[in-house]
Amino acid sequence: MPRLTADALELAYGDRVVAPRLTLDIPDGAFTAVVGANACGKSTLLKALVRLLTPNSGTVRWDGEDLHALRPKTVARRLGFLPQGLTAPENTLVRQLVARGRYPHQSLLATWSPADEQAVADAMAAAGVAELAERRVEELSGGQRQRVWVAMVLAQETPYLLLDEPTTFLDLAHQYQLLRLLARLRDEGRTVVAVLHDLNQACRFADHLVAMRGGRVVAQGAPADIVDAALVEAVFDLECVVVPDPVTGTPMVVPHA
Template sequence: MTARLSAQEITLRYGERVVSTRLSLDIPDGAFTAIVGPNACGKSTLLRAFVRLLRPDTGQVHLDGREVGGYPSKALAKVLGFLPQDPLAPDGIRVRQLVSRGRFPHQSLLAAWSARDEEAVGEAMIAAGVDDLADRPVQELSGGQRQRVWMAMVLAQQTPYLLLDEPTSFLDITHQYQLLGLLARMRDEGRTVIAVLHDINQACRFADHLVAMRDGRVAAEGDPAEIVDAALVKDVFDLPSVIVPDPVTDTPMVVPTLQGD
């Protein structure tokens, strides 16, 4: 079965700097895909190509057999919800107003704000744990609170695909695990989740499809239980380690053996 979302032999660059060359990747439908790797290895760049914020020099990104550049903006935004690394909120905007912007793909010149829109915004704020912040100015919030507000905006978009670039940034450890658990539940409900994560152990615990990147290439992909070993961790992160079972989930857990100075 052909994946609905795929990159086919894409070459990605910023100016003169080539990030990835002839990279191909199929995203499994209805799965939680975690993309891991060291800084500047091409993880975020790949996500930007999937949502057509970066056009490949060569190759194509396909959604349902059609190149993503061929979709009208609103049509694409009804399918792909995207959370970038460092989103910026307009001055003075309040939480409910920002989350409501997630409903933009569903609006038209003739369609007024509906009860369904209101319901979607309320559900998204509750899911992201920011319903008690609805009337607060976004600029007054902590980094972790703002991150959860942005997550609520993406959830309000109600897309079958969620593409999230470091969604656990700024979150304390409790909120990290709550968010990852929420994404896993969305996967279980039929959505496709693609998230760039820094913590490989969190990726192994929550994702069922792992993509490990190094130097703009896919070093390995598949079920974490089948691909994560000490050799892969050394190749991707240049980190000596041993792999043990996670005591909670029995998924692979990376234990570094590097002692430092």
């Protein structure tokens, strides 16, 4: 059985139901990309999977146990989450913000350890922000700040990483750098779930796609198995042809002129 599952979730904000009955298993050890048009429920799904949003009905489970029954630090040691629109406190240095990722591993009696220091250093190096360690976060560009937030989640050292639009604000080179990093983490045994807007990037780097529309899963599976012109039109209302990517051979969407 997959470790992280969602069963018959009704997700809503007040009286507005976003997902009426959503069931999904997250494949272990895979890079899952969640794709779909704006406001289809992608971010809402991720919030439910990390229990930032309580379902009206249905259950999110970790190893068969209701996720809401677990202690907060237990969840935070298993699921690392990067939401959208984060803001750091003023005068916070990059290394201080990244160090906050170690919170789930701290206790009232524990002191900052060499292992904590190494985890922060490794996370900053992986996210490409080591040279920014002594800079204030508010001084950075949007793309630099995004990479710092990614480093904070990496410092958490969780077996599962869930990221909501992690390529936001990143230039093209840094988008691919981050996606390669996520694919490498998958290859090293982590489970990665990311909301991505670029379907071609999702097809190139993820090995499992979840395509959503109207709060429902329209299709899921390997990109080569599910991505065709009919799916793209059903999910995005976009007429296109789907051809092999000339570099990877994965599906590549080419919109009609």
